[in-house]
Structures are given as C-alpha cells and as structure tokens.
Amino acid sequence: MSQPYLKIDQVGKTFSRRGVESEVLRDINLGVEKGQFVSIIGHSGCGKSTMLNLVAGLTQATTGGVILDNREVNSPGPDRAVVFQNHSLLPWLSVYANVRLAVDKVFSGAKTRAQRHDWTMHNLELVQMVHARDKRPSEISGGMKQRVGIARALAMEPKVLLLDEPFGALDALTRAHLQDSLMRIHGSLGNTVLMITHDVDEAVLLSDQIVMMTNGPAATIGEVLSVPLPRPRERLELAADPAYIGARESVLRFLYERQHFVEAA
Template sequence: MTDNAFNKFIEIQHVEMAFHTKKGTFHALRDINLTVKKGEVITLIGHSGCGKSTLLNLIAGLLTATDGTLLCAKREIAGPSPERGVVFQNHSLLPWLTCYQNVHLAVERVFGATESKARLTERTRAALGLVGLMHAEHKRPHEISGGMKQRVGIARALSMEPKVLLMDEPFGALDALTRAHLQDELLKIISKTGSTVVMVTHDVDEAVLLSDRIVMMTNGPAATIGEILQVRLERPRERVALAQDALYGEYRTSVLEFLYHRQAHPALQEAA
C-alpha cells in the first residue's frame, strides 16, 4: 500500500445530507470533506443537532448521502458491511441470547460459510476475551451491568474483524466511573488491534484521551466541519498521567473554546 493510499483509508468528499420531512427539507450536513488514515482514531464532537450521528451513519452505510462520495479502502460505501462494525449507545443485544450467543451470531453471519464450527467458537471466545468477559459468556443481558452490555456490543463488533470500528456515543448512558473504565479498556483494545476508529462523543475529555484527531462540527442545520485538532499525545495513554500533562490541558481548552465561544449553543445565545 502506498503512503497516499494509507493516508486515505476513509474518504469523504463534498458530502451533503438532506432529509425530506412533512415540514419541508431539512439540510443536516453540507460540504463534508474528511480523510481518515488506516489505524487512526477520530472523534466527532459538537453540540446536539450538528449531524455527528448522521455522518457516522453515512460512513456505516446506514444512510445514503444526498450528494458527494464516501469511500472505504477505495471502494464506494453503498450500504452496511461487516468491514464497518458499529457500536451504538444502546447495546442492542438480543435479550434471549447469552453474551456468547450474541457475539457468536455475528461471527456465524460473517464467517459461517467458510469456517468450521470450532473456528467460529474460537473467534467468539477471542472477542469476549478481548473485552474481559469470558467469565460472563453464559449470562444473558438482564444478568449483567450496563457497562458489561456495552463491552459485549464492542466484542460483537470486533468479532467480525471490521476494517473500521464506528462508535456512536457508546459510553454516553453510563455513570462516570464505568465510562472511565471502558475508555481505558478501549485504549487497550485499540492498542492490541490497531483498529481504525470513528467515534461520536459529547465528552471533551473522552475526545482528547482517545483521539489522534478531533473533528469539531459547526451547529446545525447545514452543519459542516469547523475545525480539526491534531492530538499529539504519545501512546499508550494513561489518564492519571495525562491529567497533569500541559499539552492535554491545551487540547482540552482548544475544544472547549470552539464549542462554547466560537460555536455557542443556540440556547446559550438566546439566554445572553
């Protein structure tokens, strides 16, 4: 693979997204241009309604752009694919299946036609092991915590060996301590797998902790990319050490400055 190809693993070119509603056309995104390198971790951040999840769903192939081009590994994104694994804020586990069965279902769907049952079992257990849940493989979703459910969702996505891991605020509904723990676990997983990650977040600290670049969105409607911040913090990253890192503080301030000064939320503007 050439350096140029490496630097353009995901390509988003002049993408527009409009939704037709009973009240007329809602222009969600305009002129989105972004490239993502192989193995890079990108977070999308911005105020509610800025189109972060819409952009993620376009990359996932769950939505079709009104205009523009989206490519992954030089192929057009024309619909959902196992090469792009998705983790939603809602874990979306099947409640009547165990943790093992929820992951195995995805493994069987992707690899069942070409691999033995023993190999499918190996893949399933390897994914559960990656998120530290082998001890809970026979439990059903109602028997485990919210954080564990999200880890099963991550395991399910990773079990398909996706080229890209797409995450839509996967820790947003969790308490602060559980969220911090799962962020640390995700850092370890990224280190082990070298995954390319695109993640939606509202959490500034999460964005700085996890990202190689932070993509900051302008307010909607017709939202676009306002700024992109390169995060030059060495990996592996450790949250306690970073809390004392002056560069970490600078990145955090830069994102807050964009969100709350240059992109003041409409509600704040009205109150002013």
Template sequence: MSYLEITGLTVAFPRSPAPVLRDIDLHVARGEFVSVIGHSGCGKSTMLNVVAGLLKPSQGGAVLEGKEVNGPGPDRAVVFQNHSLLPWLTCAENIRLAVDQTLSKTMSRAERAAWVMENLALVRMTAAADKRPNEISGGMKQRIGIARALAMKPKVLLMDEPFGALDALTRAHLQDQVMQIHAALGMTTMMITHDVDEAVLLSDRIVMLTNGPNAQIGEILPVTLARPRDRLALAEHPDFVHARRAVLEFLHARHANPALKAA
C-alpha cells in the same frame, strides 16, 4: 489515497428546509482513531450512519479502501449507545450470531467458537459467556456490544456515543479498555462523542462540527499525546490541557449552543 474518505457529503431530509450536513470532507488514515464532536443537532450521528451505510447521502458520500459505501457491510461494525443485545441469547450467543453471519465462509465451526471466546476475553467478559443480558450490568452489556463488533473483523469500527449512558467510573474503565484494544488491534475507529475529555484521551484527531443545520467541519485538532496514554498522568499534562481548552473554546466560545445565544 486515504483509507476512509468522506467527500462532499451533504445530507438533507425531506421535511427540513436546510441540510443537516453540508460539504463534509474528511480523510481518515488506516489505524487512526478519530472523534467527531459538536453540539446536539449538528449531524454527528448522521455522518456516522452514512459511513455505516445505514443512510444514503443527498450528495457526496464515503469510500472505504477505494470502494464506495452504498449500504451496510461486515467491513464496518457499529457500536451504538444502546447495546442492542438480543435478550433471549447468552452473551456468547450474541457474539456468535454476528460471527456466523460474517465469517462462516472463512472459519470452521470450531474456529468460530474459539473466536467468540477470544473476543470475550479481549473485553474481559469470559466469565459472563453463558449469562443473558438481563443478568449483567450496563457496562458489561456494552463490553459485549464492543466484543460483538470486533468479532466481525471489521476494517472500521464505528462508535456512536458508546459510553454515554454509563456512570462515570464504568465509563472510565471502558475508555481505558478501548484504548488497549485499539493499541492491540490498530483498528481504524470513528467515534461520536459529547465528552471533551473522552475525545482528547482517546483520539489521534478531533473533528469539530459547527452548529446545524448546514453543519460543516469547523476545525480538526490533532492530538499529539504519545501512546499508550494514562488518564491520571495526563490530567495535568500541558498538551492534554491545551487540546481540551482548544475543543472547549471551539464549542463554547466560537460555536455556542444556538439556544443559549437566543436567550
């Protein structure tokens, strides 16, 4: 049995003539990093929201460690493109709020305080512990969002285009940091992305969705690059180039944007 199983997943909305997603089957192993990629409107975020328990499927569903996902829970933490930090709390307090809500029964007050600082250190944000969100940059806010998710000790980390709003340099730094965190913690991760290079760099497998509506899994590409990965060393690595080409060929040759086809 897989660690995370998505089986027969179909999601339809009342005002849509066709389902957004249809008959999605995906099995994710413990500790695996899976990216989901596809054109806008293919249901990537919809799939993630079902796994997060934020959206009820029309048919099928998700199972985590043998337990059906039927609502949000601390075993699944979500990092959105928008950091969603509470502006009146400090960075440490934003993390502490999540920790208190999920770990108060298993950790003492002192242990929770230490755990908050440990997660701040994990994303290299200890110096910003007492700052409020409006006092730090966008990339720093996203680091706090990642730390908050990790501090919940989730079984699965779900990321919905977490670096999409960041500049290229900040994006690269956070990608490297996510790779280091994944290597250190071995946390099962599902990431939604539009960025082909990002998907190849970070993932063990890339799930490519066909165009919506009625989007399905068109292809799953294993990424065979050894870990740890260095973006500069991989830039001209034949396996990196091959994987990148395979995803681009799927997206732009076999499943081009419908709007472009109609033009």
C-alpha cells in the same frame, strides 16, 4: 498522492419530510488514515449521528460520497461495525451467543465451527467478558452489555469500528474503565475507529484527531484538531500534561464559542 483509508468526500445530507427539506450536513470533507482513532464532537443537532450513519451505509448522502479502502460505501456491510449507546443485544441469547451470531454470519464460509468458537471466545477475552459467557443481557450490568456489544463488533473484523456515544448512558467510573479498555484494545489491534462523543475529556484521551462540528442546520466541519499525545496513554499521567491541557482547552473554546453564537442569534 495516496488516498486516505476512509474518505468522506464533499458530503451533504438533506432530509425531506412532507415536502419540507432540512439540510443537516453541508460540504463534509474528512480523511481518516488506517489505524487512526478519530472522534467527532459538537453540540446536539449538528449531524454527528447522521455523519456516522452515512459511513455505516445506513443512510445515503444527498451529495458527495464515502469511500472506504478504495470502495464506495452505499449500503451496510460487515466491514463497518456499529456500536450504539443502546447495546442492541438480543435479550433471549446468552453473551456468548450474541457474539457468536455475528461470527457465524460473517465467517460461516471462511472458518470451521471450532474456529468460529475460538474466535468468539477470543473476542470475549478482549473485553474481559469470558466469565459471563452464559449469562443473558438482563443478568449483567450496563457496562458489561457495552463490552459485549464491542466484542460483537470486533468479532466481525471490520475495516472501521463505528462508535455512536457508546458510553454516554454509563456512570463516570464504568465509563472510565471502558475508555481504558478501548484504549488497550485499540493499542493491541491497531484498528480504525470513528467515535461520536459529547465528552471533551473522552475525545482528548482516546483520539488521534478530534473533528469539531459547527452547529446545525447545514452543519460542517469547523476544525480538525490533532492530539499530539504518545501512546499508550495513562489518564492520571495526562491530567497535568501541557499537550493534554492544550488540546482540551482548544475543544472547549470551540464548543463554547459555538454555543455563545447560538445564544446570540
């Protein structure tokens, strides 16, 4: 039996502060196939970001481990690019230079200077930001900043793109445009994506699978829902699609029941 491309295997995470231990995650088991788009959803405090940070190598598991493409993850690396809710662009650099910095870091020995320029421009084209290549972050909108952050991450050619609520701080219309862009990019590249979200509609629209987390402390995976919607997807057409409505209801029911459980405790 072949191993999944990304495997989170028996992972537990406990933080210790001033002698007090807090178990955030317990017995996390998840397999993600190459090219899949997987969303993680759950109430605040259920360890979603901790789970993403474990895959990114930004924190170490207390028990178990993470395996990507048959190699154990134990530190950050360019094969796992992260896009946070905060764009994290360097304010003194232009849009082009922010992306080029990542390209130079990853490909300085593999691509010529001209090739690195072409690759930078290619990734700006993917997110439709070539027109703003010479602007600094302070001169562009929040949605544009996130586009640049996604371009920078994609330019590293990561094995897995990790998204930590990348559209959470944006208005509804900008968020919808970026969701559509992300679907288009994923359809074009076929890349593997792991995304944290609080938005049920976003999870159903974008994902092949939705991982639903139980509440913390000691959160674990409650259910994994497959989304049986063919690609490419059009949001307006899906609004009345029975499979879309059914998936949305399943996630909402899970989250509502978990919240009800918390209130009753």
